[in-house]
Amino acid sequence: MKTRYILLFLLLSITTYSQEKFDVFFDFNIDVPNESSAKIFQNWISENPKAEVTKIYGYCDSVDDKSYNKELSAKRINEVIKILKENKLQLNENVELMPFGKDFKLSNNQSENRKVTLFYNLPKQQKISVLTNEEIPTDSDIKSKIDKETKSLLTKFKNAKKGDVITIDNIYFYIDSDKVVEKSKPILLELYNIMKQNPNLKIKINGHICCNTDMKDVKLSSKRAQAIYTYLVEKDILFARVFHEGFGSSKPVYKIPEKNDSEKLANRRVEILILEK
Template sequence: MKNAIFIILFLVSLKSLGQNQFEVFFDFNKDFPNEKSILEFNEWFAQNKNLEVTKMMGYCDSVDTKNYNIKLAERRINSVQLLLQKSGVKVNDNLERIAYGKDFKQSKIQAENRKVTIFYNEIKSQKPVVSPLTEKILNSKVGETVALPNIYFFNNSARIVPKSEPTLLELLCILEENPKLKIEIQGHICCQKVFDVNDVSLSRARAIYTYLLRNKIDRKRMTFKGYGTSRPVHPIPEKSAQEEDENRRVEVMILEK
């Protein structure tokens, strides 16, 4: 059985020769890339925007059962694929996905085994890939606001949910590539008829500000404010969960370009 696995891996390696590769790493038993890998992904994407991902291979360390690790490897591939799509990376329609779990030649350093390997080809194109959020921000005039899609927080707190990372990365990338851009980060909440009892909207705007500051965006380029329920998209009380979601948001206002 081990020999068969080795032969399969060897054939896969031969097939992959000539392709570019990038590795994304995960913490123990996690299916979303760790913070260090997220930052490295951001730098990689900033330098390699004209590319197409053709294959992804997911791996786990030697802990737990074979079936559990294969499922975890599949979830890791799903997570990276979502990250690629949210960042505007082209993914081939016939993307090859292979989850190995722990059935591969393991490194003695367990952290090196918890990964997804991305295989990609460079695309020769004069037209750069621009995501919808990037396009909206770059096309907005001074004074206009743009809602940040897919920004989520834990209930009644300013703790950012990990699945918000793709949007945060994209905003970071936009600011890095447009050094004259200055923004106001605006927090909004839903449901409360009172303005904002616990200043949740301010705390959430500050959380985005802190993330960007921690990733070396100059504080002089950013401000943050909480508007509570003073600027709802829909009248309060909202009539549906969708209306609540649309009121509960974070926006950026263009201050200078």
């Protein structure tokens, strides 16, 4: 009897919940998502069918008065709720709805203020064994590789043309997570600087993982590509310049299962497709 109680506790402790957020963007004075954001929103919905939305905040740009903007923000919230319900996503019974007029920190880029932010929980299965066989290198190995990648990134983009794919091998994530290892952040910062210095540059972030024999499982790679997208957008890169997609292990450099660590590393990569330059 005692053994059963212990086993039940272990099973219950495996499932935790993580608080996440997602932005849906709108055009000026419009209460339905713009075409680009609507597609990204639909992708997010299909990738997160078990999400539970806990808060929905609506925002506007600084044009018009506070009262009108608050009303428009409320309409945007209602439109997002409609889309969520049509797709049968779960709203928390105490979901918090908050439309803002002008009483929030406005971005200097007006298009980034026209949005609805969803806060949601995802059930996260903490795997006891690491199914992806991913390994994070030692600190000294990471620093050396990150320094080399950061220095070479500008040259890669400078020599690239529309349609080219740039491979970034050394953005490390924690095992089975979309959280970037802190020591990899210089590469993301360099990518942001390149985007900032080249205002006509449009890119698509393609995420790939190793080791997974289920080619249809793209969730982790999608979340990792989205994490890089979110990093750039939150640092003021216009969302219409950045797109993202996860391919899982469906496009490996080396056949899965890989034969060694170097093949795993080659398959576990981030690619940047140049859309416009």
